[in-house]
Amino acid sequence: MEILRGIAVSPGIAIAEAIVLDAEDYRIPQRTVAPEDVEQQVAILDRAFESSVDELGRQRDGWSSELGQETADIFNWHLGVLSTPQLRTQVTELIETNSFSAAYATSLAMRRFQRRFQKIDDPALAERVRDVRDIERRLLRHILGETREDLAHLSRPAVLVTHELTPSVAATLGSSKVMGVAIDVGGPASHTSILLRAMGIPSVVGVTDLSAHVSGGDLVIVDGVNDMVIIAPDAATLMQYRDQQKRYRQIREKLADLRDLPAESHDGVPFKLLANVEFPSEAAHCIEEGGDGIGLYRTEFLYLKDRGAPTEDQQYEAYREVIRAMDGRPVTIRTFDLGADKYTQEKSADREPNPMLGLRSIRYSLQQLDIFKIQLRAVLRAATEGEVRLMFPLIISLMEFRQAKMILHDAMEDLEDEGIPFNHDIEVGIMVETPAAAIQCRDFVREVGFVSIGTNDLVQYLLAVDRGNERVSQFYSSAHPAVLRIIHDVIKTCRKAGVSCSLCGEMAGQPLYTMLLAGLGLREFSMGPHDIPEVKKLLRMCKMKHMERVAKRALSFETERQVVNYLRAQTRKLLPDDPI
Numbered sequence: 001m002e003i004l005r006g007i008a009v010s011p012g013i014a015i016a017e018a019i020v021l022d023a024e025d026y027r028i029p030q031r032t033v034a035p036e037d038v039e040q041q042v043a044i045l046d047r048a049f050e051s052s053v054d055e056l057g058r059q060r061d062g063w064s065s066e067l068g069q070e071t072a073d074i075f076n077w078h079l080g081v082l083s084t085p086q087l088r089t090q091v092t093e094l095i096e097t098n099s100f101s102a103a104y105a106t107s108l109a110m111r112r113f114q115r116r117f118q119k120i121d122d123p124a125l126a127e128r129v130r131d132v133r134d135i136e137r138r139l140l141r142h143i144l145g146e147t148r149e150d151l152a153h154l155s156r157p158a159v160l161v162t163h164e165l166t167p168s169v170a171a172t173l174g175s176s177k178v179m180g181v182a183i184d185v186g187g188p189a190s191h192t193s194i195l196l197r198a199m200g201i202p203s204v205v206g207v208t209d210l211s212a213h214v215s216g217g218d219l220v221i222v223d224g225v226n227d228m229v230i231i232a233p234d235a236a237t238l239m240q241y242r243d244q245q246k247r248y249r250q251i252r253e254k255l256a257d258l259r260d261l262p263a264e265s266h267d268g269v270p271f272k273l274l275a276n277v278e279f280p281s282e283a284a285h286c287i288e289e290g291g292d293g294i295g296l297y298r299t300e301f302l303y304l305k306d307r308g309a310p311t312e313d314q315q316y317e318a319y320r321e322v323i324r325a326m327d328g329r330p331v332t333i334r335t336f337d338l339g340a341d342k343y344t345q346e347k348s349a350d351r352e353p354n355p356m357l358g359l360r361s362i363r364y365s366l367q368q369l370d371i372f373k374i375q376l377r378a379v380l381r382a383a384t385e386g387e388v389r390l391m392f393p394l395i396i397s398l399m400e401f402r403q404a405k406m407i408l409h410d411a412m413e414d415l416e417d418e419g420i421p422f423n424h425d426i427e428v429g430i431m432v433e434t435p436a437a438a439i440q441c442r443d444f445v446r447e448v449g450f451v452s453i454g455t456n457d458l459v460q461y462l463l464a465v466d467r468g469n470e471r472v473s474q475f476y477s478s479a480h481p482a483v484l485r486i487i488h489d490v491i492k493t494c495r496k497a498g499v500s501c502s503l504c505g506e507m508a509g510q511p512l513y514t515m516l517l518a519g520l521g522l523r524e525f526s527m528g529p530h531d532i533p534e535v536k537k538l539l540r541m542c543k544m545k546h547m548e549r550v551a552k553r554a555l556s557f558e559t560e561r562q563v564v565n566y567l568r569a570q571t572r573k574l575l576p577d578d579p580i
């Protein structure tokens with residue numbers, strides 16, 4: 001049994017056999033073949049070794065003339081590993097003695113090989129881990145050809161173990177048999193993590209080198225509560241986790257009793273608990289969990305689903321589906337937040353060196369006016385069907401907001417000229433997710449219809465910590481005193497101006513922050529649908545005076561640790577059984 005620590009990003013416990021994807025997304029299931037097919041697997045393996053040696057030899061010769069001998073020599077080591085009989089004999093033996101498929105035997109042998117280098121405490125040799133991965137990938141490419149198995153069509157439940165996972169692959173897991181996910185890299189607020197949480201798949205990220213420790217078919221536990229991944233658990237641990245899994249399900253089932261109760265404090269102050277959604281199908285989820293509407297519809301995920309720019313009609317239909325599903329409840333549609341870790345970077349041949357500070361969100365839309373206008377037309381048309389608000393992401397200046405509104409008016413004029421019905425009075429607001437917008441909030445509230453605080457990005461930009469990087473995840477915290485104070489200022493400014501203010505970052509759905517945010521004056525929370533019942537439960541237990549006292553005390557601390565310890569102690573008093 002091996003226990004590895006990571007960052008839990010989606011709660012729950014998953015227990016299943018592992019499927020390991022390497023960095024190129026090859027899926028290597030543990031597969032055995034019939035005895036009569038063993039010979040064929042050995043032949044496949046032999047061909048893969050020969051093709052890899054040929055290919056590498058050609059590439060090395062090319063590199064030595066282009067890049068010099070030194071670079072080409074690095075690959076001589078790869079050639080050495082592939083042409084000396086040792087590795088090939090080992091893989092062949094794995095096939096012959098266990099009837100493993102060539103792909104699985106290769107993956108198993110290469111992972112053992114990698115582990116040998118990982119144990120050596122010498123940075124020069126640590127580099128070899130990457131080389132071994134490279135060789136594995138090359139061999140698997142030749143063994144599997146281009147026939148990657150599709151995760152959406154697994155035949156039995158599995159835990160997905162992978163070095164990294166892009167939002168576009170994560171988005172395909174919703175209806176699959178993937179029960180849990182464990183990833184080598186990643187941070188708590190990355191879009192992949194948000195998606196996994198939205199799909200309710202227990203997940204742990206930032207488990208350094210996990211994928212090198214696991215082979216396809218190993219039994220794995222993803223503990224999305226205590227930040228752990230357990231490989232090959234012993235019988236006692238397995239039993240304990242099966243129990244915990246049952247208890248976790250019971251807690252969730254009990255929360256369902258809250259569904260039809262109003263979201264209000266113990267002394268009757270009303271709150272709006274809204275849902276963040278990425279796909280139209282999640283709107284139903286919001287209602288199932290007792291949500292009061294959609295506070296954030298991340299429309300850019302239409303790109304992931306359709307793998308390209310969605311047409312005006314496709315968008316119109318998606319927006320209309322969400323609005324209709326909400327049956328009169330409010331829906332806030334955010335214009336495309338492309339760039340950063342979403343879609344456009346992933347696909348771009350010309351990657352930005354610093355995409356989080358690059359051409360993303362409203363900046364991208366204002367440069368790609370055709371795409372932006374099509375989206376605005378689709379939103380305006382769909383907005384005739386219900387209570388819809390339009391929101392612009394990552395605003396840093398009033399000029400940007402005014403420019404975006406001008407394009408909106410152009411789109412309205414075009415629709416008018418074409419005689420197409422649309423909502424003339426749509427309310428327009430912004431996300432406050434940059435320090436600039438937060439600090440200048442006093443100016444924004446004179447022009448915007450509403451504000452939604454996006455703490456996922458606000459924390460990232462205020463603290464200068466990449467939200468998706470596990471190496472700095474210990475610095476990424478919504479409990480930093482600077483974050484608390486800036487949120488407080490925005491809420492106060494909006495209240496004073498009579499402008500509606502919600503918060504749609506992940507912290508809105510974390511019970512740790514519920515009393516604090518309510519006590520700071522927030523009345524609208526928008527979160528993953530799954531988080532609504534627990535936040536509702538907590539609000540209904542507390543009187544406003546108490547939450548205001550908690551907020552005041554939390555604001556008085558100088559360090560993030562003090563804030564977390566205090567909020568944790570306060571929350572535990574009310575939810576003693578919940579992992580906080």
Ligand code: PEP
Pocket residue numbers: 194296298337433453454455456457458504505506
């Ligand atoms: C945020 O930044 O807090 C937010 C809600 O937007 P996203 O997570 O899509 O960047």
Ligand code: MG
Pocket residue numbers: 393433454456457
């Ligand atoms: Mg954001």
